[in-house]
Amino acid sequence: MPPHVFADLPAQPPEHETVDALISQTRQLRGGIDAVRRDAAVAEDDPQGRWQRALCDLAVHHLEDLGAHLGQLKEGLPQEGADAVDSELAEYEADGAAATGSLLSRVGSAEWNLLTDEVSWSDELYQILGRDPAGGPMSLDELPSMVFAEDQSLLTALVTDCLVDGRPIDGEFRMVRADGCVRTVHMMGEPVLDADGCTASMWAVLRDVSELRRSQRAVRETRDSLRRRQHIEETERRLAVEMQEAVLPPWRGSLQFPLDGPAALDVAAHYLPSASGALIGGNWHDALQLPGGDSLLSVGDLTGHGVAATSGMATVLGALRGMAVAGIHPGQLMEHLNQLLDTSSQPALGSAVCCRYDPVARTLSWAQAGHPAPVLFRNGTGRALATPGGVLLGATPGATYEQAELALLPGDLLVLHTDGLTHRDVAGECDTGRLTALAPRFAKARDAQECVRVVVEEFGENDREVDACVMVARISS
Structure with a gap:
């Protein structure tokens, strides 16, 4: 084995200007990392943010090591000019100690x-x-x-x-x-x-290397935590999607309620996911043929996202269907749903609109709970119906809900939607301007399904912040 260099040959000191330049570059790099680290300040329950912060800390420790090593290189330089950079090195080390509290003489x-x-x-x-x-x-x-x-x-x-x-x-x-x-x-x-x-x-x-290894462990732990959280979120989203698909009506295209008759309803609906696809909420749409020939139309939304929201939605929708089949009308039905959410072991708030259509009398009985009113299109124009009183489901124990009646005409078209389809104005009211502006296009549509496509084209499926549902029901001419 050849002898070590310091046993026979003197070490050659690096050029003063080279070390100076390296120290300056290292300080600039660390300043940039410090800025990124400050911007990465996050809440404790944000795994991705904690992982990013840990990576910044690790980078800072590497740069501190580099700065300390360059300082020791400088100690071997000739004395001439060395004093000029001593203060800069001292400032560098003081900055590093203040930033991380770590030992720089390592x-x-x-x-x-x-x-x-x-x-x-x-x-x-x-x-x-x-x-x-x-x-x-x-x-x-x-x-x-x-x-x-x-x-x-x-x-x-x-x-x-x-x-x-x-x-x-x-x-x-x-x-x-x-x-x-x-x-x-x-x-x-x-x-x-x-x-x-x-x-x-x-x-x-x-x-x-204590601080360095501690930073590396922090990176590994936060990375593993982030991966676990992502896996959990992906699993929950898959379960939420599967539950939503199992609960919402499986039909595609238009449905007729009842199948024959001069005043039948042509019904179609669509679920619009959020842009990220990760915020699966408690939105629902439902249409059901009731005993005796009446039809049930409903849309609604529960607060929250994920499995909890979709499971709550499944409970509410099942109760709504059961009470409607039992003959309970919309106003009283909302009262029962309010009691259900208010006494649930997992309290939640919800909004909903429920309509019962009588094809013989061509009348619509409906009630709402803190929900946008249906929009009626007649003779080429659209308007939101006057809203009967009703607070959010689960907000107030023993709340009562008014029920409104509306006579429908052949060719009338109703659009029911959840709150996520449109935005609210400064007064907190649902802004239906874009929706009512679709009246000419609705007038040219052949059926309810084509009207739904018009709504989806107008409000988009790929740039939404939250998910939404829309339902169109048209009275046969």
């Missing part, structure tokens, strides 16, 4: 002379290991006493391989300082050979 050196038993440590090594310089350096036999019991065999193997087989040292172990503080130390070194090729001494550089 690189120390040692040499153990096997011929004279002399041991020399740098001042930095005493600081790293928390040893009083008055106690002197430790011999190779004493050094393992500071090492974790689990890591002592590793240190012994590294030193033995170096002294006996001439192998370089490159390993990492944990050391317990006199003050009880545990530090992770990375040790690199080589044997120094004499003229006969025998090992005369062993030198080593010991680097305190």
